[in-house]
Amino acid sequence: MREYLLYVKIGREPIQAYVTPCFRVDQNFWQEQEGSQLYVIGRTPSLAMAFSLRERLHQYLQERQARHDDVNEQAVARMRQIALTGVRESNALYGDTFSDDQGKSSSEWFEWREGIAEQEDGSSLLSTRGEVELVKEVLAGRALLWEEMERLLQTHGIAVPDLPQLLQRLVLSGDAQWLPGVRLQVRKSWLRHSLELECMRCGSGKEKIELTTCHTCGQGCAYCTECLGMGRSKCCTPFLCVPAKRAPSSHTGHTGRLAWSGRYSRDQEVAADRARQFVLNHWGRNVEFLIWAVCGAGKTELLFPSVVAALEQGERVLIATPRKDVVLELAPRIQRVFPEARVIAVHGSSKEKWEECDIAIATTHQVMRFYQRFFLVVLDEVDAFPYHQNPVLYRAVARAVKTGGRLLYLSATPPRYLQKRLVAKKKSLLGRSSYALYSSSHVLLPGRYHGHALPVPQICTVSGLDKLLAAGRVITPLHDMLKASLDAGRQVFVFVPRIEEVPRMLGYLQVMLPDYREGMAGVHASDPAREEKVMAFREKAVKLMVTTTILERGVTIPGSDVAVVGAQAPVFDEASLVQIAGRVGRSPDDPKGTVLFVQSYRAAAPQAAVRQITQMNQLAKLLRDRREMA
């Protein structure tokens, strides 16, 4: 069981409290540095407790400083008192919060002892300078729990005899920072005091954190259930953040070589250049930028100039995307385009996730393990499932950016809060507001790369839709549309709101369109044959695919039409319907197609989606006209 010692350094400014697992190292360090005096406050096996007390002491020191009081022996005695009170309060509150009756009385949750531990090993720092540098380099730019860090060092074949001592040394010299996995704090209020908990890794609050008696620290402990899949973040697990200090210097210059033979359309070129300007920081101190490009505008290609700009400065780039399949698809593509850069795919089961790189393509959850590592971070599909309304992931992504770095959002349907923050609106003479095509924080690409307009969905309201479906009655608009598409040899996506409705819808359609019985299939997220079915659809073996929202993005099938049955359902929001409509007409050979939204009553989302699509078409037209005029 490790113990953490809390002490105050008095001497040269600033007067601060420190937490250390090995006091000897700190003693030596401060002696070398400035010869300050250190006063031990006490020690506890709970890391979170030590940090919470440290917070209190800082508060006290600040107050004292404001009064211009000297910090003397008396103050130290007072601080010891404060610490003791803190422990007592936490004990009581923890006992109240922890409902499990394990028979422990409330005073025993956190141990607290004053003075130095007797049997501290004499050796201060065993590792050589080379080892220290090596550890520093391996850990640079990462935010890891203790276990993860041990594993990482192991995979790199680094065995250090005194890891805590070494890390403490790094912390003191300002090269690293350590925190408890879960932070613990007593919040005081006039009504009642409460125990505040926060996961330092994912930022989740109390509702996601479970209290437990822990056998690792033997103290009252808590762990975060939100990021449990990536290892347990606990009160007693050190969470280590090491910022990447410098650019990887060994290989600058060539990594940014772009081997891409494709060509931009005029609009694409302008948009891509604006993004590049942002990365090069020609527009003031913006750190966030949104590329809003409609479905099928060629978003990935738009990134290339920005990535080149970052690489040429010798910096690292991260492309974060919500799903693993996208990571796997994108990584080889990026590698082909940047042949001299080291590209790695980082996802849960990837083997190269700990390797050094120039460009990392990662799933969003893996981004949580990075700390100020990348100069340019690109977030693909910000509106998609894991990011949307999820402060945890936004926080993780923001943490992966270096100080002074850039954050680039990429979306076809940016959520409202991003639009508000980054997209400027302008008002026309008639008072109708529309989106500005660009600003210092965004660029809008309203047209597709082939220059054709987006297909505008048709909405039809069929009252009693569910009953008609259940009774197997013909729904004329749907039937006509499907028949026309299939007769013309096109493929059709039929979207339904819920998994249970996939087989039901499939059965209904098989009865309704008996000629195409064989060419129909249904797929949903938990379907074991999901990949094969989607493959068959791509290869045109399946003509009609009934699906849930899982195929709403990423799947491109030339010559396809879309029907959404039950478009009023809450799973289909504006963004999702725009994405679904965006499946149609993506290839230049076949830019037109039909999109049909069937709703059982009038709902807001389909209408809003149609409005958004028409607006984009108008903007695209405006842009085209303007260009022709020029």
Next chain:
Amino acid sequence: MSQRGCVRCGIRAAARNQREAVVRSWAVRLSGRTSYAHMYRLVDQLPLCAGCLEEMPVIGERICEQCGRSWDHKGQQNLLESGALRCRDCRAIGGNALVGNRGLLLYNEWGKDLLGLYKYRGDERLADFFGKLLTLAIYRYFRSGQFDYLVAVPLHAKRLSERGFNQMERVAGQLSRAIGVPVQDALTRTKETAKLSQQTGREVRIHSMQDAFAWKGEAAHPKKPSRILLLDDIYTTGSTLRACAQAIHKDETVKSYIWSLTIFR
């Protein structure tokens, strides 16, 4: 169902009436020694949705008298001969401190991930779920009041500190609260053994488990022979549980009556 939804698939509100039917059918099948109403309540409490509940691989009625292995399970038929009450493995072992074992579920894909999530990932919230499963198992196989106390199989101190919690201790706590039988922390693990998955072969396993446990000094032996129920997550070869039973018997003058109950068999 709990607020968290189904522990296996995470679905929150599944079709209520559909689940009702599944719960009833399980309650009918499992209510042997206890009443239907009681079993119904136990099954209904499980935080599982209709689909997952239906697929729950509960071991059938035909089992080996000693180790609780299912006779109907595929691939194990060859180990059993018709007419025999015990399976071949159990006959090979012969007399033992451990009277017998019962397991509730077959160890297959259904539960593997759940147990992994609980043990290795450390999602302690699942203790509640496994506790409920064991409660159900107790009422299925035993009579209430058949045991004096429960003993969870301990972890080695080093493993315990790595993991932060003893998975069976948590489950035993839940179970004890449900059935009102006290838990006694009576055993310690004296030998550090490799992980189950890293040991190959029955012989190796049995050998490595020898004298791996010891009776804790401070837990005083009761005067009269007590009836003990050992709890573990899974019975594979049974060597862990037999070693525990032996450790209990070793220091006793009056031999206890020991059964074991596992979640998976």
